[in-house]
Amino acid sequence: MNDRCEILCHEVLQGPYRRIVFHAPEIAKTAKPGQFVHIRILPLRDRILRRPFSICSADPEKGSLTVVYKIVGEGTDVLSTMKPGDVCEILGPQGNSYSMPKDDEKIYPILVAGGYGSASTYFLAERLKQKGAFLTGARSGADLLLIEEYRKLGFDVRISTNDGSVGHQGFVTDLLAHTLREAGDRKPVIYACGPEPMLIALGKLALTLGVECELSLDQRMGCGVGACFACVIKVNDKTNADGWRYSRSCKEGPVYNAKEVYLG
Ligand code: FES
Numbered sequence: 166m167n168d169r170c171e172i173l174c175h176e177v178l179q180g181p182y183r184r185i186v187f188h189a190p191e192i193a194k195t196a197k198p199g200q201f202v203h204i205r206i207l208p209l210r211d212r213i214l215r216r217p218f219s220i221c222s223a224d225p226e227k228g229s230l231t232v233v234y235k236i237v238g239e240g241t242d243v244l245s246t247m248k249p250g251d252v253c254e255i256l257g258p259q260g261n262s263y264s265m266p267k268d269d270e271k272i273y274p275i276l277v278a279g280g281y282g283s284a285s286t287y288f289l290a291e292r293l294k295q296k297g298a299f300l301t302g303a304r305s306g307a308d309l310l311l312i313e314e315y316r317k318l319g320f321d322v323r324i325s326t327n328d329g330s331v332g333h334q335g336f337v338t339d340l341l342a343h344t345l346r347e348a349g350d351r352k353p354v355i356y357a358c359g360p361e362p363m364l365i366a367l368g369k370l371a372l373t374l375g376v377e378c379e380l381s382l383d384q385r386m387g388c389g390v391g392a393c394f395a396c397v398i399k400v401n402d403k404t405n406a407d408g409w410r411y412s413r414s415c416k417e418g419p420v421y422n423a424k425e426v427y428l429g
Pocket residue numbers: 385386387388389390391392393394395396397413414415416
């Protein structure tokens with residue numbers, strides 16, 4: 166679906182982080198946690214490429230679609246100047262989604278996010294009937310996002326920062342062992358989004374511990390529809406002599422079971 170969508174609300178979350186809400190009823194109707202949208206920022210009309218953004222929330226009743234982003238380059242810089250009433254062209258929802266447990270399944274969801282990966286896991290937190298833990302890691306406290314929103318949804322929030330300014334000083338993976346103990350008789354399931362080194366470390370740890378784990382790989386993208394191979398990642402493939410093949414994360418992903426991803 167490719168829609169012209171009006172901006173309903175655009176706000177500063179903190180520092181370079183922004184939250185933007187679009188009127189996008191068709192996308193909001195079908196969007197699932199883990200999917201992304203590909204946005205053409207119309208003031209950059211001469212640019213061919215769209216920018217991919219994880220869906221942070223979608224409300225089918227209101228027809229709204231929320232994205233959280235960080236100003237990191239020219240595209241997001243221009244986007245940050247757009248106001249309610251302005252219009253973007255949005256393609257989506259794109260890609261696959263996290264696997265959703267049945268409402269009565271006895272699972273203990275552990276959502277793990279690095280940086281603004283917390284936008285992708287937030288949509289999942291909203292839709293899950295089961296509440297669990299939200300582990301988030303960032304460089305410093307200034308890069309932690311949506312903490313209160315996760316608490317309001319009933320998630321137990323645990324924080325790590327590289328500089329120790331908030332929470333545990335170290336990596337978010339350090340928080341996992343303690344959190345797993347709290348699952349009790351529920352089956353722990355990890356859902357994660359963030360920088361690749363964090364996801365690789367988390368995937369390896371989950372496999373070692375025998376815990377179900379889904380990773381949303383936040384790759385650079387070009388076309389967003391499977392045509393350009395800009396977004397490839399390595400996945401296991403025993404039929405190949407090397408034991409792996411490339412997978413287009415915009416089509417087969419962005420969410421992969423940790424067992425599928427080639428973790429080196
Ligand atoms: Fe072009 Fe995935 S972004 S194939």
